[in-house]
Amino acid sequence: MGKCLIVCESLCYGNTAKVANAMAETAKARLCRAAQLKSLNLEKYEIIGFGSGIAYGRHYDALLKAVGQLNLHGKNVFVFSTSGTGNIQYNSTLIGLLKNSGASVVGNFTCRGCDTFGPFQSMGGISKGHPDSDDLAAAKNFMLQMEKQTADAPLVPRRQQITEPIK
Numbered sequence: 001m002g003k004c005l006i007v008c009e010s011l012c013y014g015n016t017a018k019v020a021n022a023m024a025e026t027a028k029a030r031l032c033r034a035a036q037l038k039s040l041n042l043e044k045y046e047i048i049g050f051g052s053g054i055a056y057g058r059h060y061d062a063l064l065k066a067v068g069q070l071n072l073h074g075k076n077v078f079v080f081s082t083s084g085t086g087n088i089q090y091n092s093t094l095i096g097l098l099k100n101s102g103a104s105v106v107g108n109f110t111c112r113g114c115d116t117f118g119p120f121q122s123m124g125g126i127s128k129g130h131p132d133s134d135d136l137a138a139a140k141n142f143m144l145q146m147e148k149q150t151a152d153a154p155l156v157p158r159r160q161q162i163t164e165p166i167k
Helices: 015-027 034-039 061-068 088-100 118-123 133-152
Strands: 004-009 030-032 047-055 076-083 104-112
Touching: 004 015, 004 034, 004 061, 015 030, 015 047, 015 076, 015 133, 030 034, 034 061, 047 061, 047 088, 047 104, 061 088, 076 088, 076 133, 088 104, 104 133
Parallel strands: 004 030, 004 047, 047 076, 076 104
Antiparallel strands: none
16 A cells, blocks of 8 residues: 555544554554644545544544545545444445545445443443454454555546547
8 A cells, every 4th residue: 555644533432543553553554633634745645544433423523624624636535433333324424525525435444432422321331342352453454455455556547648649
């Protein structure tokens, strides 16, 4: 895989940070927070991952706001999250924002993470102990799949250069 950047917002228990670290280790990627995006040259990254925990059925506002301000035209991106249920549908809002910014969403990952929001707090939370070693292994495997895809061919078609005169 070419240069990879992983943007992660992880609050409360550090669930999503554990997943992001596993992904970054596998891809030899740079990690950053959403607030750092403005200071980075995104052009030098072949693929960018965006992820956070889930609150109210969607990614954290800091990540959504940062993505909404980006022009990702022609960029390959992937999405990841952790939540009490590991419902991949929670990634839909972020995927929509990334597509609206011109990105090509080439991967989508989620796993469970400890959740003590609202009614879950009284029972000590759900998905305690997650992400676990199996979840982190799945995150690493996901990154290996991303690496294989990007090694095979560019995921976003590059502009073709005309080498012959136009008649």
